[in-house]
Amino acid sequence: MVMRGDIERSPVIGMSSWTRLLRTATKERPTETVPRGYVDCVEAAGGLPVLLPNRVGTDVAEACLDLVDGLLLTGGDDVHPHLFGEAPHPRIDLVDERRDRFEIALIHAARRRGAPVLGVCRGVQVMNIALGGDIYQDIPSQFEGSIGHAQRTLGEGSWHEIDLQPGTRLAEICGAPRVPVNSHHHQACRRVGPGLVASATAVGDGMIEGLEDPRMPFFVGVQWHPEVLENGADPVSRRLFDAFVAAARDYRRAASKERPVSAPDR
Numbered sequence: 001m002v003m004r005g006d007i008e009r010s011p012v013i014g015m016s017s018w019t020r021l022l023r024t025a026t027k028e029r030p031t032e033t034v035p036r037g038y039v040d041c042v043e044a045a046g047g048l049p050v051l052l053p054n055r056v057g058t059d060v061a062e063a064c065l066d067l068v069d070g071l072l073l074t075g076g077d078d079v080h081p082h083l084f085g086e087a088p089h090p091r092i093d094l095v096d097e098r099r100d101r102f103e104i105a106l107i108h109a110a111r112r113r114g115a116p117v118l119g120v121c122r123g124v125q126v127m128n129i130a131l132g133g134d135i136y137q138d139i140p141s142q143f144e145g146s147i148g149h150a151q152r153t154l155g156e157g158s159w160h161e162i163d164l165q166p167g168t169r170l171a172e173i174c175g176a177p178r179v180p181v182n183s184h185h186h187q188a189c190r191r192v193g194p195g196l197v198a199s200a201t202a203v204g205d206g207m208i209e210g211l212e213d214p215r216m217p218f219f220v221g222v223q224w225h226p227e228v229l230e231n232g233a234d235p236v237s238r239r240l241f242d243a244f245v246a247a248a249r250d251y252r253r254a255a256s257k258e259r260p261v262s263a264p265d266r
């Protein structure tokens with residue numbers, strides 16, 4: 001008889017969601033969404049993607065982390081500057097403090113149990129803020145001499161290059177000292193939160209393009225959008241999702257050893 005647990009299931013990846021107004025034939029309704037690129041990349045790496053609707057409360061975040069093997073912080077709108085002690089800059093775009101606070105609760109819940117976290121674009125910024133860092137609210141008006149980080153291309157090809165910091169997890173994943181990435185952001189990490197390491201910087205202006213926590217099994221954030229670069233076919237971006245899902249699989253195996261699921265005798 002095959003016992004439950006004998007057949008290894010795919011690691012479950014909880015994806016943070018983007019609350020958007022979705023227009024139906026007659027109404028506009030707030031709707032929790034995840035762009036399909038994230039779903040496709042998690043699946044291609046062998047994970048089972050599930051959506052985590054934005055909620056209120058750290059107890060809800062803990063309950064979500066009970067159900068997943070990894071946390072994917074997706075991209076989205078701007079982060080509320082109150083969360084790093086600033087007033088809103090005139091050039092700030094749409095913010096959703098409910099999402100900000102839920103994602104920060106998810107991050108702390110994941111870190112408490114050592115679950116892998118991958119942050120994309122807004123995701124890396126929220127990771128930094130959660131650990132006490134801050135961000136530029138608007139790169140063009142707050143960072144003199146920045147290269148253009150708002151991509152102006154029809155397709156999803158690369159826009160600028162990044163330099164990888166040797167010895168970091170991200171450098172190991174990328175497999176080269178310099179790689180091309182896409183760029184869809186007007187905010188970026190500024191002061192790095194205590195314990196975090198800048199793993200990548202933009203060629204041309206040194207903007208932070210990657211952060212990670214070497215104290216955690218997998219706590220990696222990137223400023224670019226791996227889920228759409230070269231329409232999801234960029235080899236470096238695929239390796240990033242592969243490494244994240246592999247870390248989620250390792251985490252799940254270790255967690256199941258700690259808390260064995262014993263099937264009742266029949």
Ligand code: MN
Pocket residue numbers: 149160182183184185202209223
């Ligand atoms: Mn960029």
